Amino acid sequence: MRFDSLLGSLGHTPLVGLPGLSPSPEVRIWAKLEDRNPTGSIKDRAAFFMIEQAEKDGLLTPGCTILEPTSGNTGISLAMVARLRGYRMVCVMPENTSAERSQLLAMWGAKIHYSPAEGGSNEAVRVAKRMAAEHPEWVMLYQYGNPANARAHYETTGPELLADLPEITHFVAGLGTTGTLMGVGRYLREHKPGTQIVAAEPRYGELVYGLRNIDEGFIPELYDETVLTTRFSVPADAALKRTRELLDKEGIFAGISTGGALHAALGVAARAVKAGERADIAFVIADAGWKYLSTGAYEGTLEEAEERLDGQLWA
């Protein structure tokens, strides 16, 4: 495959079967390898679409500064595109994220503004909104509410999945900004009615839920409950266990949030087996494991890994 530039190679990622983890020939699980994107994660799709849209709308002009609350992949994707297009990039990131993320962001020239660990990304969003008010000339693309995020998946990820797996019955992905699930979910509901759209929401340690009161909670503006069939909460131990199973049984080296999505996919698969139904379940490998090596997720016993992960934003 030949492309004019790196950005041209966005998407068109492989969909691979998981013969070692699928319960039967009638109930099959498929993994979409989104780590095969330019910076190594599914976020390249959203970042590229959000920047393109902002350029089209005249919001972004050469020399502009992009501001984004992000603890990782979106920031890395935006920083890469910003570097190529001549924008400055400022990321607001919780301090309890892995060291690799800071290194990758700095590598592509992004400035990092740390927000307190307590409250996780809620706090990063709040700090970024405050900074945006102080710097009205900066452009906050705001992945949690930017329709171009979901549109990236409606226009690319969704059609790719249906072309490769016309018999798809379930789509499973991690729930964060909700962009992947909203975009792919809407596309599949329109083009393959009856497809079940399943969200896997990471359940963190208590620190992340340390709000001062419950009304400080956060729901991304992109989120539309009616697109989903159901939503599972996946604890860190289950996500870690599944991340290891992907390595052991399929040879796939994925990030920890992917273990969470696989956990939900296997749950859905088990229900199909119990009901005696055929199923073709596609789920998203959001990124590879490289950025999480320093968390110790892949070393020692599961209990040790889980302890090391406590209090970290693993997805």
Added chain:
Amino acid sequence: MAIEVRIPTILRNLTDGAKTVEGEGATIAELITHLDKNHPGIGARLVENDQLRRFVNVYLNDEDVRFLGGIDAPVSDGDTVTVLPAVAGGAR
């Protein structure tokens, strides 16, 4: 046997600091009513106008009850119910 309910940090001032409490009922709504008898005030923190509050997520055996019938979702002995505030989470 009863239903185990996991309480988030932010509501533990109502459960004397307990991380998990036990409850009874045939639906999430009945369970919350029962919880409120033992831990007065908790019901109003979870429910408003007969609906779960916007930033409150309740999971029945790890599945969001909003997709299982909301506060009318059936529960039974041995189930685990987890209450969590809605947050932006992690690595986006």
